[in-house]
Amino acid sequence: MEPLNGRLAKHVVVVSYDAFSEDHFEQAKQLPNLKRLVTSGVHTTKLKSVNPTMTYVVHSTMVTGVYPDKHGVFHNNPLQPFVETDNQAWHWYRQNVKVPTIYDAVNAAGLTTAGILWPVTARSSIKYNLPEVVAINGENQAIKVLKNGRPLFCLGLELKYGRIREGTNQPYLDDFSTACAVDTIKRKQPNLMLLHLIDLDDTKHAYGTKGQAVDEVIERMDKRLGDIITAVEEAGIMDETVFIVLGDHGQFDVKFKVYLNNVLKEHGLIEETASGYEWHAYFQSTGGSAYLHIKDGDKETEAHALAIVNDIVTNPKYGVKQLYKREELDELHVDPSIRYMLEAKKGYSFEDDITDEDVVDLTARGETYATHGYSTEQDNYRCNFIIAGKNIKLNAQLGEIEMVDVAPTIARILGVELNDVDGRSLDEVFKGD
Structure with a gap:
């Protein structure tokens, strides 16, 4: 200006x-x-x-x-x-x-x-x-x-x-x-x-x-x-x-909370130790989306994590709307440190915690919740x-x-x-x- x-x-x-x-x-x-x-x-x-x-x-x-x-x-x-x-x-x-x-x-x-x-x-x-x-x-x-x-x-x-x-x-x-x-x-x-x-x-x-x-x-x-x-x-x-x-x-109103890091833990990319958890890959949630972080840029871990992500995307229970890679993230002006992002469908949100259930049905529990963090294109x-x-x-x-x-x-x-x-x-x- x-x-x-x-x-x-x-x-x-x-x-x-x-x-x-x-x-x-x-x-x-x-x-x-x-x-x-x-x-x-x-x-x-x-x-x-x-x-x-x-x-x-x-x-x-x-x-x-x-x-x-x-x-x-x-x-x-x-x-x-x-x-x-x-x-x-x-x-x-x-x-x-x-x-x-x-x-x-x-x-x-x-x-x-x-x-x-x-x-x-x-x-x-x-x-x-x-x-x-x-x-x-x-x-x-x-x-x-x-x-x-x-x-x-x-x-x-x-x-x-x-x-x-x-x-x-x-x-x-x-x-x-x-x-x-x-x-x-x-x-x-x-x-x-x-x-x-x-x-x-x-x-x-x-x-x-x-x-x-x-x-x-x-x-x-x-x-x-x-x-x-x-x-x-x-x-x-x-x-x-x-x-x-x-x-x-x-x-958007949320019916299902999805705990993506549970899935990484099930596949060995998050490990439980005597002092807590160690991670090789980790989902950082924004609510309506989640960033996939790969520790130290490890290529083998990245390939393993992407295989898991592809399974998550194709399984309807996780409520994934889209996987964004860096080219799409450039178009959305997302920070360049983020290489992969999952977006949730309406009615779903992503959470960071390690829990007993991968997907929690809030309606069945009688709970109300809404959140943001979804793409601006919704x-x-x-x-x-x-x-x-x-x-x-x-x-x-x-x-x-x-x-x-x-x-x-x-x-x-x-x-x-x-x-x-x-x-x-x-x-x-x-x-x-």
Whole structure:
């Protein structure tokens, strides 16, 4: 993107509405605050995400304007075979992103930035930063946040609003995040605010994609959007602000959980030892897909693993939709370190654990679950995107857009320079264009 003179607005507020996908747009847009943004701005239900459709991967694209094969965040978690989920490290840190970000560009232009629980921003350049990090292996959560965010800023928010939160439980976590964002907008008036709200994603995972629990969270989300809009009004910056509300991925309901590493263990590619498991090949799940890792690039192991994979693909009980090899993964912009990927059919998800059963029937157990991580090419899997505010057209619709277009559009609005992006500024949303 070429350097630009002037700004279309002084402030951009980005609300990442995690798991806000096309299947819930009609319901959500009937509520007063989202309806206000839709009718006063531009929207689409055809925002295409990136592969794999996982939160940290997608949010890294949102702020860089490039696909995962360039920014380097290939999964929520680095590869950690056999580490329990609750003790796994995530890609929490800015250093995990290999390219420039929009918040770096905004800072470089002499403008101010703020982030509330935005993924992959620990130890970043964001001036007012409360990053999304989680204590593991006996760490202290408060100390971890202070070490990786802006200490005085984080401490002040904790003292004011920490009582709202109950760990990571919802709706309390998003209520806390919203209170922090409202306070920051009113006191700091940042030029770029990045807010990540997770309630809908958490609820879909636990209860499935439809039902009373989802209906209730969509109503809660609209109230939070109203709180953000009111904060902008009370800060006196409404006439100079653009709002962007967007989802990062969809979710599909799951009937069967599939444990692919069981199969590798049965064929000797994962071995049980006195100290735990040793692996020669390993499936790292994204939920709707799974990466096949080969230890040390061993060719003999790779051939053995691929023979097993071919059996898995042809056996309907495992619910495999497709095997992707590197040529297809290049087309999907999946990180170049991944050589093979399996995608699940709708109704199936892949899991990392070694268990007693290869395939678990959740319906038979009376359990509900939904997840993401499927290919962006799946039907009914696009995200919603709403943009409204200064210099934005009124009550207009967009067609297909891509997640890589978000950062260049923010750069265009704020008049900052963000080079070497894969996306484009959505100039058609601006008045006069």
